[in-house]
Amino acid sequence: MGSQTPRSGKRVVLSGYYGFDNSGDEAVLQSILLALQEQGEAAGVRIQPVVLSANPQRTTEMYGVEAVHRMKIPDLFGAIRSSDGLISGGGSLLQDATSSRTIPYYLLVLKLAQWLRKPTFIYSQGVGPVNNRRFYSWIRSTFKKCAIISVRDQESAELLGTMGVPASSVRVVPDPVMGLPLRSAEAGGAESDSSSVHQSPLTAGRAAPTSDDGARSAVPVIGVSVRYWNTDRSELDALAEALRVLMSRRQVQVRLLPFHLPSDEEASAYVADRIGPQGEGQDVRIVSGVTHPQDMLAEVSACDVLVGMRLHSLIYAASQFVPMVGVSYDPKIDQFLARLGMVAAASTKQFDPAAVAAEIERLLDGRGAWAAEKKAAIDRLKQEAQQPAQQIVQYYR
Numbered sequence: 501m502g503s504q505t506p507r508s509g510k511r512v513v514l515s516g517y518y519g520f521d522n523s524g525d526e527a528v529l530q531s532i533l534l535a536l537q538e539q540g541e542a543a544g545v546r547i548q549p550v551v552l553s554a555n556p557q558r559t560t561e562m563y564g565v566e567a568v569h570r571m572k573i574p575d576l577f578g579a580i581r582s583s584d585g586l587i588s589g590g591g592s593l594l595q596d597a598t599s600s601r602t603i604p605y606y607l608l609v610l611k612l613a614q615w616l617r618k619p620t621f622i623y624s625q626g627v628g629p630v631n632n633r634r635f636y637s638w639i640r641s642t643f644k645k646c647a648i649i650s651v652r653d654q655e656s657a658e659l660l661g662t663m664g665v666p667a668s669s670v671r672v673v674p675d676p677v678m679g680l681p682l683r684s685a686e687a688g689g690a691e692s693d694s695s696s697v698h699q700s701p702l703t704a705g706r707a708a709p710t711s712d713d714g715a716r717s718a719v720p721v722i723g724v725s726v727r728y729w730n731t732d733r734s735e736l737d738a739l740a741e742a743l744r745v746l747m748s749r750r751q752v753q754v755r756l757l758p759f760h761l762p763s764d765e766e767a768s769a770y771v772a773d774r775i776g777p778q779g780e781g782q783d784v785r786i787v788s789g790v791t792h793p794q795d796m797l798a799e800v801s802a803c804d805v806l807v808g809m810r811l812h813s814l815i816y817a818a819s820q821f822v823p824m825v826g827v828s829y830d831p832k833i834d835q836f837l838a839r840l841g842m843v844a845a846a847s848t849k850q851f852d853p854a855a856v857a858a859e860i861e862r863l864l865d866g867r868g869a870w871a872a873e874k875k876a877a878i879d880r881l882k883q884e885a886q887q888p889a890q891q892i893v894q895y896y897r
Contacts, residue, residue: 509546510584510896512536515609517591519553519570523759524677524812526562527793528590531676532623533563535889543893550579552609562792577612586613587892589623590652590676592832594639596631603635607642614645619895622649623888624676626832627656636663643669647895650888652676653835671887675836677815678878679885682801683794719783720864721753722746723803723822725813726767727760729829729848736767738851739807739827740774745857747775747782750864754784757799759810761791805863807856809848811836818878821871823863825856840877 514532517525533549540547549566553559556567568575580586586609593606613620622643630636640663643649650671651657657670724743729735743754756772758764768786775784790796797816800806806817807825811832817824818840826837828844837844845859846852863870 509548511548511550511582512892513550513552513579513583513586513613515552515570515586515588515606516593518551519555519559519567521761521791523790523793523796524810524815525591526791527677527680527797527812527816528675529559530563530793531678531680531885532587532590532889533565534681535676535679535886536892539886539889539893543897545893545896547893547896550583552576552579576609580609580613580618581616583613583618584896585619585621585647585892586610587621587623589621589625589650592626592628594625594627594635595629596635597629597830600632603630603638607638610642610646614642619647620645621888621892621895622646622651623892624650624652624673624885625656626652626675628659629831630659630663640664648888648891650891653832653839655831655835671891673887674839674881674885675811675815676885676888677793677812678819678881680793680797680816680819682798682820719751719753720804721755721802722860723800723806723808723813723817724754724756724768724771725759725764725806725808725810726756726771726827727764727809727829728767729809733770735809735827735829735846735848735851736771737774738846738853739856740771741853742851742856742860743771743775743784745853746860747778749857749861751782752864755799755803756784756786757790757796757813758786758788759796759813764810804867805860807860809833818874819882821875821878823867823870825859825863827851827856839881840874 518529536547551559551565551567552570553567554570556569559567568579588606588610594603596603610620643665649669650673652675654672657672660670661667726736756768758768772784772786787799800816801820803822805823808814809827809829814824814826814836826833826844828834828847834844845856
């Protein structure tokens with residue numbers, strides 16, 4: 501369907517983990533904003549987003565949208581009161597693994613909107629783990645008043661069913677980041693302001709790795725996304741060993757890609773230190789200062805294989821047809837890989853460095869075959885990632 505002249509404007513508040521310099525959650529935000537814009541233009545509905553952010557000024561600068569502070573009650577209340585509805589998501593908002601305060605905050609925002617008689621929408625959320633069962637009734641009562649509910653995996657839908665949310669009201673869709681495009685200078689995208697070790701390839705297609713002087717490099721690039729998890733850092737030690745094994749067998753460039761600043765930069769430095777000095781032609785670097793999600797997407801697109809702990813590093817790779825090696829620390833990693841017919845190569849509990857090195861080599865030698873095998877599934881996920889935005893726009897028509 502071609503685009504129509506917008507005939508109405510709807511002011512919609514977006515609630516999520518935004519403004520914290522987490523590339524994955526920023527990618528969720530940008531993906532939702534772009535999908536709402538695209539679907540709104542197609543349907544003739546102008547969506548005016550208002551983002552609840554921990555850093556409203558930064559959010560406005562990055563995306564050109566209105567933003568208010570997520571923890572300043574007068575601003576939050578005013579934004580919702582003057583809105584036409586509220587979107588909660590995506591990301592893993594309703595879970596108590598990282599904090600017992602997370603679920604109450606996001607439910608409070610939803611309940612405030614409902615108290616003000618605003619329609620509420622759950623946008624491709626990952627629900628769980630929810631270890632404290634007292635949250636079950638809170639989530640159930642809130643979700644039953646939502647106009648549209650979509651979750652990013654079947655496991656989230658099943659958990660909501662356990663809580664008493666009717667299955668008929670829940671739609672399973674991909675993570676919104678599957679629909680995030682590369683931005684290109686030719687299409688009018690802003691240039692990257694990152695201070696990465698090489699310029700982000702802001703092109704519409706898969707970019708080839710480049711050396712510092714801009715020349716194309718035939719040396720494969722291994723992207724690596726890590727985070728702190730085990731207190732003894734055993735999983736990071738094992739990953740460093742896997743990369744040492746790989747580099748003893750073949751020449752590669754290792755690019756450590758921090759998704760959550762500054763903690764992932766520290767974890768990346770830990771891994772780089774334990775890889776240690778390498779032989780001639782071997783290269784290990786941390787790509788620093790990348791905060792815009794499409795710039796990080798471009799970094800991932802320039803890799804030949806991506807080794808990832810962060811969920812959105814794997815989603816970035818899949819969207820750009822970059823073979824990935826998953827390291828699981830949370831069921832959401834396994835759930836995403838399963839949608840592509842894959843399993844994690846290691847976990848934070850069980851990590852065989854030799855096996856991971858072998859898997860990286862296998863994917864390096866079979867990149868084309870991997871992309872061909874996964875193309876239909878990836879294309880389907882990209883298309884389905886637009887469904888929540890389509891539903892919301894249609895609600896306002």
